[in-house]
Amino acid sequence: MSFQKRLSSGEFVVLAEMNTPKGVDTSQFVADARRIKGRVDAVIVPDMDNGVMRMSALAGGVLMHQLGLESIIHVYCRDRNRMALQGDLLAAYALGIQNIVVVCGEDMKNADHHNAKPVNDLSELELLGAIRTLEAGSDLSGIELNGAPQFTTGCTMAPWRDEKGFEQELELTGRKVKAGAEFVVTPPVFDLQRFVPFAEQTRQLGIPVIPTVFLIKSVGVARYIATNEPAAGMTEEIIQRIRKASDREMECVRIAAEAISAIKESVQGVRLVTLGWEHRLPAILDLAGL
Template sequence: MSFQKKILSGDFVVLAEFDPPKGVDASDLVSNLMTVKGRVDGVIVPEMAQAVMRMSALGGAALMQQQGMETIMQICSRDRNRLALQGDILAAYFLDIRNLLVVPGEEIIYGDHIDAKPILDIDELTLLRAIKGLQNGVDMAGMELKGSPEFVTGCSIKPAKNEMALEAELELAQKKVKEGAQFLVTPPVFNIPVFKDFMKKAKPLGIPVIATVFLLKSVGVARYIATNVPGAHVPDEMIARLRKSPDRITECVTIAAELVKSLKELCQGVQLVTMGWENRLPAILDAAKI
């Protein structure tokens, strides 16, 4: 069953994030894709994550579609104006990409081209409205299209450092739902009790929630996230497990798998983010019995 059918029918979905290559050699990407083909329901293709230059999400998603993977293409207004965004959305449909994920996009100052100028012609709500308009056969200028695309479109929420910030994010998410968002992807989840509380607050949104499971990779990464990512809630005992383990790679895979198992009871899907360790995805799926 496809990602689209599963997400719309209420079935649990398993997604994996794969960055497009930084260059034109996609051999490693394709090799890693093949290890999860048939085991995940779809692949999320980031739009120059962390504002680091690489192949566009459109090009990367087209490449992955050619490998027989169903893709969910991220799209943001950081680097393109409304003309380019609408053109790329139409191109995505022509290239058999049927799922979009509207994201804010990280600020350019955090990337590798800090002299680049952000565009930010429209915000996330306006972009969702534009996608809905294109599906109804009309562009942002009110001009009719010759044939209209059909997508399943998702949105994301930013990490929230406190309850007030979380409430603001959920209020914004409700507006995104009104503009056509059909599923929600969360920031990385490390603390199950905290996530249970979040799910109670997110229930009024009325759309499927996909939780992000982030492979910690090392004690240093875990500590950095705990200290610098708002609302990450990395438990101290999780960091201690990594620190004490004689085999930290296996331990981080085990932790990710445990999170997946717990999240299956709480939401409608998970997104596995391995940040360069895509070769560990099969081990996570094995440990999670997926």
């Protein structure tokens, strides 16, 4: 069953995120994908979201299809103007990619190409509108297309620091839904108690909510998140649990699997982000019973 059909039927979807290589050697990318074939509903392929130059998501999505895996690619406005965005969307559809997520590309100050100039010709809301326009059969200049694409389009929520920040983000996400988003991917879930009321409130969006489960790799990573990303909700309990474990790497895998099990009944899917530890995806899925 396709990702779109599982979403529309209300079934739980499992998504794994995999970055394309920084270069043309796709052997590891392909090997990691083969390990999870038949175990996830789609692979999300980012498109240099963090400002690190890599092979494009378009190529990564095509590689997934060649392996028999459905893909979802990121689309955003930082690096392309409206013409390039529309052209890439048409190309993606022609190459078999029918699932996209409109995201906000990260600031170039943390990129590996500091002199690159951001474009931001459209906003996220305008890009969602552009996708709807293409699906209706014309481009942003009003010129009729020779064949229109049909996408399953998602959006993302940014992290928030407090209740007011959450309300603002929820309101913005509601506007994205009105602009055409059909599902929403949330920031990583670390504090499960904090997640429960969040899941309840996001039901008002009226679309499937897919939270992110992030594989913490070490105590250092957990401490970094707690110190530098307070909005993420990293808890001292998680940090101490990893620190005290005899096998810290396996404990991180267990924490990710437990998070999936804990949220599964409240939402319609999960996005697994492992950032270089894609070889650990099968173990997480095993422990989560997926």
